[in-house]
Every structure is written in C-alpha cells, then in structure tokens.
Amino acid sequence: MQGLDIARFLDFCGMVLENFRVAAQVKPGADAASLLTNSLEGRAAVLLVVLAGISLSPGRPDRAAMARRAVFLFVIGLLNLSIFEADILHFYALYFLVALPFLKVSGRTLLYAAAGVLAIGTVSLLLLDYEMHWNWVTLA
Incomplete structure (x- = not known):
C-alpha cells in the first residue's frame, strides 16, 4: 500500500x-519546466x-x-470549478x-x-459533438 500511496502523491x-x-495560461516552450508539463499532458488524469x-x-x-468520498470529492470539485473552469474532480x-454497484460483482460481469x-x-x-460551446483557447 505504501507504493500505491507514493504513486498517488506523484500523480x-x-x-x-x-x-x-493551463490555469496560468503558460505557453509551452523548450525549457525544462515546459518539457515536464508537456510530457504530463493528459497522462496524470488517466493515471489518477x-x-x-x-x-x-x-x-x-x-x-x-x-x-x-464521492460526495466529498464532488463538493471539492464544484468549489474548484468556480475558480478553474476545466476542473474534472466532480467527474x-x-x-x-x-x-458502487460493481464492487462485489464477478469478473465476468465486470x-x-x-x-x-x-x-x-x-x-x-x-x-455527439463534445466540443460544442467549448473555447479551447480560454478553456471556458
């Protein structure tokens, strides 16, 4: 479990x-920080x-x-959504x-x-058009 906790922290x-x-609207560049954040793009959310x-x-x-836990995460996500429109915690x-219904089902059912x-x-x-009404420049 310690390894899982370390992985959660790193994620x-x-x-x-x-x-x-994204929130600071920093433009990707060639510096080390940008290379790190570019390499994390989309991966951290999936790992979570x-x-x-x-x-x-x-x-x-x-x-x-x-x-x-889900209710707590939903409330925190909605609070964060008021600050950061691209929040995904509530999801x-x-x-x-x-x-919840799948916690005790068989592997075949899963x-x-x-x-x-x-x-x-x-x-x-x-x-469906998932990009409708989404501004990719401002993330609004």
Missing part, C-alpha cells in the same frame, strides 16, 4: 503541474483514474465510505458513484460492463 504532483500551466481503480481492489471498501466523484461502456462510449463519440 497529484503531476496533476498540479499540468493544471497550473487507474490508481483510484487499483485502490478499490485490495480491500473491497465499504459502499457507504466510498459514497462519502471523478461521479465515476466513484457509478462504480468484463461485460466494460464492453458495454466501451460500446456506448464509441457510439457517443460518433454521434
């Missing part, structure tokens, strides 16, 4: 660096989701405790809530659920 640092650059999933495996946490809270999510996601990407 947290990566998220802070990546989001600081993977580490959250791995964290659920060893102990099979109590559903009530996980729901409380992670929703992911935790979606995961596989079918993952295939269903993949199919729905693929169809959604083809049919």
Whole structure:
C-alpha cells in the first residue's frame, strides 16, 4: 500500500503541474519546466483514474465510505470549478458513484460492463459533438 500511496502523491504532483500551466495560461516552450508539463499532458488524469481503480481492489471498501468520498470529492470539485473552469474532480466523484454497484460483482460481469461502456462510449463519440460551446483557447 505504501507504493500505491507514493504513486498517488506523484500523480497529484503531476496533476498540479499540468493544471497550473493551463490555469496560468503558460505557453509551452523548450525549457525544462515546459518539457515536464508537456510530457504530463493528459497522462496524470488517466493515471489518477487507474490508481483510484487499483485502490478499490485490495480491500473491497465499504459502499457507504466510498459514497462519502464521492460526495466529498464532488463538493471539492464544484468549489474548484468556480475558480478553474476545466476542473474534472466532480467527474471523478461521479465515476466513484457509478462504480458502487460493481464492487462485489464477478469478473465476468465486470468484463461485460466494460464492453458495454466501451460500446456506448464509441457510439457517443460518433454521434455527439463534445466540443460544442467549448473555447479551447480560454478553456471556458
């Protein structure tokens, strides 16, 4: 578990660096700091989701405790959303809530659920315009 905690800390640092650059609207350059934040682009967020999933495996946490964590994360995310429009913490809270029913299901059920999510996601990407009303320059 100590290795998992270290990985979470390093991922947290990566998220802070990546989001600081976006929030401060720092232009990517060739200096060492820009190379570091460029290499983290998108990876820290994915690692956060993977580490959250791995964290659920060893102990099979109590559903009530996980729901409380999700609510806490959702509130913190909404507060952060008032400052930083590109916040994603509230989405992670929703992911935790979606995961609640799957905490005690079989591996086969998880596989079918993952295939269903993949199919729905693929169809959604083809049919919906996720970039509508999003300004990529200002992240608003």
